[in-house]
Amino acid sequence: MSKKRGKFFQKILRANFGFKSYYNSELVNLNLKKWEDNMAKDAIVAENLTYRYGDLTAVDHISFAVKEGEILGFLGPNGAGKTTTVKVLTGQFLPMEGRALILGKDISKDREEIQAEIGVCFEEKNLYERMSAVENLRFFAQLFGIRKFDPYPLLKKVGLEKREKDRVESYSKGMKQRLMVARFLVNSPRVLFLDEPTDGLDPVSAETIRKVILEEREKGVTVFLTTHEMMEADKLSDRVAFINEGKIAAIDTPENLKHKFGRRALKVRVREKGKVVEKELPLDEKKVAKDIINLFANEDIVTVHTAEATLEEIFIKITGRRLE
Numbered sequence: 001m002s003k004k005r006g007k008f009f010q011k012i013l014r015a016n017f018g019f020k021s022y023y024n025s026e027l028v029n030l031n032l033k034k035w036e037d038n039m040a041k042d043a044i045v046a047e048n049l050t051y052r053y054g055d056l057t058a059v060d061h062i063s064f065a066v067k068e069g070e071i072l073g074f075l076g077p078n079g080a081g082k083t084t085t086v087k088v089l090t091g092q093f094l095p096m097e098g099r100a101l102i103l104g105k106d107i108s109k110d111r112e113e114i115q116a117e118i119g120v121c122f123e124e125k126n127l128y129e130r131m132s133a134v135e136n137l138r139f140f141a142q143l144f145g146i147r148k149f150d151p152y153p154l155l156k157k158v159g160l161e162k163r164e165k166d167r168v169e170s171y172s173k174g175m176k177q178r179l180m181v182a183r184f185l186v187n188s189p190r191v192l193f194l195d196e197p198t199d200g201l202d203p204v205s206a207e208t209i210r211k212v213i214l215e216e217r218e219k220g221v222t223v224f225l226t227t228h229e230m231m232e233a234d235k236l237s238d239r240v241a242f243i244n245e246g247k248i249a250a251i252d253t254p255e256n257l258k259h260k261f262g263r264r265a266l267k268v269r270v271r272e273k274g275k276v277v278e279k280e281l282p283l284d285e286k287k288v289a290k291d292i293i294n295l296f297a298n299e300d301i302v303t304v305h306t307a308e309a310t311l312e313e314i315f316i317k318i319t320g321r322r323l324e
């Protein structure tokens with residue numbers, strides 16, 4: 001390491017870890033290595049991951065990685081293989097080919113160790129209906145061996161603090177799902193696997209859950225989120241994977257996907273023979289300026305707005321099928 005670079009790292013180390021160190025000391029090098037190792041590690045790695053139900057290959061040799069603190073949106077229609085992927089990643093099903101590493105450990109080998117550090121949410125609700133929200137959370141805290149557990153901050157986070165003593169059986173679907181969210185946060189997981197967590201919920205519950213997901217990401221938690229809603233994937237994900245027939249058709253940031261595959265367009269509504277019709281002018285073509293001038297000179301314009309491609313349009317373009 002050059003002297004200059006060493007000084008620079010010392011400064012960063014002091015700023016980040018608050019300890020004094022000396023240039024070229026063992027301590028600097030050791031901590032520097034730790035610091036470099038900690039930078040943007042992969043929290044989830046899937047290599048050639050495959051799962052079959054009889055003859056049907058539901059997860060078909062998929063490979064991807066999710067960095068610590070990243071939200072990966074796993075977007076695909078019903079039957080695409082989302083739930084099966086989550087089950088293989090979280091150790092409920094053993095992979096038939098390939099492997100999954102969670103926090104650097106192989107899920108086929110270190111399942112229990114991994115499960116203590118992750119939070120999982122499936123469609124089936126494993127809550128005790130006859131118990132209250134507080135009792136449910138206390139019970140799960142006990143399972144995790146957490147001694148001093150205060151359920152109230154979690155209940156507040158998901159907006160259930162006023163109904164916390166009512167039996168879960170009296171809750172709406174959205175309230176139960178919010179309690180599920182509080183439940184999977186009990187062990188302060190470092191990685192979350194959420195299988196369509198907002199599917200079919202009322203808007204307030206869905207928004208509460210989305211907010212919690214973003215708050216967890218802010219804390220550095222990694223999130224694997226399946227959805228068939230393009231808006232949700234677009235809004236929450238750092239990167240989106242398109243899944244179709246068990247395969248990943250594309251994986252990138254929403255912006256890059258739109259940039260690579262989408263077209264921007266000007267949507268113009270004009271009045272023609274007493275009727276309002278919508279016209280689209282592609283913005284990425286060379287003659288666009290001429291078209292726009294023509295339009296404004298010759299048409300009776302009602303409204304104009306620009307439209308970027310949606311993830312659903314791009315999904316259709318790449319896979320040939322819709323998300324619904």
Ligand SMILES: Nc1ncnc2c1ncn2[C@@H]1O[C@H](COP(=O)(O)OP(=O)(O)O)[C@@H](O)[C@H]1O
Nearest residue numbers: 053056058076077078079080081082083084085
């Ligand atoms: N237990 C099962 N037995 C047989 N086939 C299944 C089973 N579960 C799912 N499948 C099939 O596997 C494929 C993927 O399903 P799934 O992972 O549930 O997709 P998604 O969650 O994206 O809707 C579908 O064709 C589905 O019908």
Ligand SMILES: [Mg+2]
Nearest residue numbers: 082083084195
């Ligand atoms: Mg599913």
